Amino acid sequence: MFVDEAKIYVRAGDGGAGCKSFRREAYVPKGGPDGGDGGRGGNVILRADGAVSTLLDYRYIRHYKAERGIHGKGSMRHGAWGDDLILPVPLGTVVRDDNTGEFLADLTHQGQELIIAEGGRGGRGNIHFVTPTKRAPAFAELGEPAEERWVTLEMKLLADAALVGFPSVGKSSLIARMSAARPKIADYPFTTLAPNLGVVKAGNNSFVVADVPGLIEGASEGKGLGHAFLRHIERTALIIHVVDLTGSYDERDVLEDIAVIDGELESHAKELAARPRVLVGNKIDVAHTAEASARVRAFAEEHEIPYFEVSAVTGQGMDALVLRVGEMVHGLRAKIVEEASSAEVRYVHTPVRERSFEVKRTDSGGYEVVGRSIERMVIMTEIGNDEALAFLQKRLVKAGVEKALAEAGAVDGDEITIAGVTFEFEGVPVTDEELEFIEDDEIEIVEGDEVPIIEDEPTE
């Protein structure tokens, strides 16, 4: 089976919790706070790897979790960071968010990476919350929960040229003649059920050609087998449109065949109609095919498309076809590389630094505050701890949440919901001096911070 699609669930590692602890020393009744920070959780990363040829493995194992960050410990020890989980995928894998359908990335180059789920930040230990008025904070931050999501992976064949046409026109016979590929060949339609790839040597060039299952009228709407494989054609630089000069399939007319296939390509994707192509009239060895060939030739000349009459059986005309396709692919490839290098990995990720938030009215007459960084402040707070709660309240004041709520009409006693936690609105007078000591949310805990890392060194 040719597997080209998979749907997987990924979950990054949760951040480890910060530690609240106090120094214990002989003869010192109460030492200062010394709780270390929690470690960052590991990311889940997709990496394009030419050694992987299918997405098959992702059909069998669908759940992937990165390691969590370790909790901080006393004596200023930071928790270890969780290891990233790296998932290798074939070159040409397109990644989408399964829930929203949003395009996340097209992994085409060897080694190209995409963070598909970001690990949670580690919580800060209590040493971070010392202020002149509170020298012994008895609280620390919880770790940030990790990102999780379902994504779909879709692999598109990376062939330079695709043999496209009605069933039984001789596409598989042609790829067998041109390359070492040995697909099944038979005189009934839909012999080829999955694309075959072959490497073709053309003078000093070589190119990869795909033999795609036959298309029929309505393929773009799901008729026949061609539908699933039209997608593979999207990625090829060149289309080798093959017609049967004997017109044997369904007693068809060659020019009608050409028009039908062109129509299917176009209705599948507009840009396919403009894709460079060559026309190939196959089975010229059969008697009475010269007239059909002449008609195709006239059509090709009129539309300025290169035309070749060939026989996959005798080999007639094949050298000229292969050489010309080799040249065209060579030129097109140079253009594609140029375009690809300007395309960046587009991983759209709500940055944690996003400070904006929104205040909404709730059905119960209260207010809800929505915004990632504000929600995160709440999620990382040990709600049952009064000191932690008081600190959170100051942070919310500093972030402008209290002001925004008051502006929206909130008065003391109103219900305020943030990240699923409900508070009672209560305007507290906080001095500017007090706010000064509220650390900014975005202080990154990195290796080499003023806190020594005693054990469990971060892996990055």
Ligand SMILES: Nc1nc2c(ncn2[C@@H]2O[C@H](COP(=O)(O)OP(=O)(O)OP(=O)(O)O)[C@@H](O)[C@H]2O)c(=O)[nH]1
């Ligand atoms: N006489 C003659 N017969 C050919 C030639 N090329 C292919 N055939 C025959 O045409 C039939 C179909 O060939 P395939 O190569 O299987 O055709 P296909 O386009 O791959 O067909 P599907 O995979 O079903 O879409 C087979 O019986 C081949 O032997 C040719 O150049 N001359």
Ligand SMILES: [Mg+2]
């Ligand atoms: Mg075939």
